[in-house]
Amino acid sequence: MIRLLWTLSNSVRYYFRRYVPSDRLLDTIRTRRGLKWGIPAMLVAVPYLLLANLCTTLLANGGPGWLNLVVLVCVWNSFKFLIAGPVSVVLLVRARIREAIERRPARVSSEMLPGADYSMAEAV
Template sequence: MFRLIWTLSVRTRDYLHRYMPSNRLLAAVRTRRGLKWGMPAMLVALPYILIASVCSGSAADGGPGWLHLIVLWACWNALKFMVMGPVSVVLLIRARLREAAIRRRQRHDSLAEASTHEPDLRV
């Protein structure tokens, strides 16, 4: 039973990550090239907040109860985008520090290699 539940949750997660637009956008932001778009991607949370507000008000005014599911979905997606902004800044800083360390190490290695291969010009 546990294996069935585990398999079902993994397949559901894979499906959602592959086909849902918000998850595809967040996956693109998590790449090295996309990290710079993390803060502007936070603006995508605004339509989700608007959807949640409209559906919540409609449900409160006697609308169908399933609108609460849309409110939950919209709030969850808005939260994902709001969190991704600061997280992408941290990831970008970390990536740039790592790249700077690699460049520094390569420069140091090339200088060390050049100094060991210099011919001795003293006579």
């Protein structure tokens, strides 16, 4: 039974990541080239919240009950985009630190001239 639930949840996750536009945009933001767009992508949450507000207003005035699902999806997507901003900043900082560490040995070896004596006596 647990295996069936696990398989079903993986299938749903794959389908959403493949075909739902908000998940595709978030996957693009999580790439190395897209990390710089994390903070501006937080602005995408605003239209979702406005749509959720509109739907709740319609529900309060006697709208159809299926609008509750629209509100749920809009709020969920807005949270995803609001969280994507700070997460992308952390991932960008980690990536830049990793890249600086990888460049460091190459920079040190290119600054040293072959055959030169780099002893402490010459520095004094």
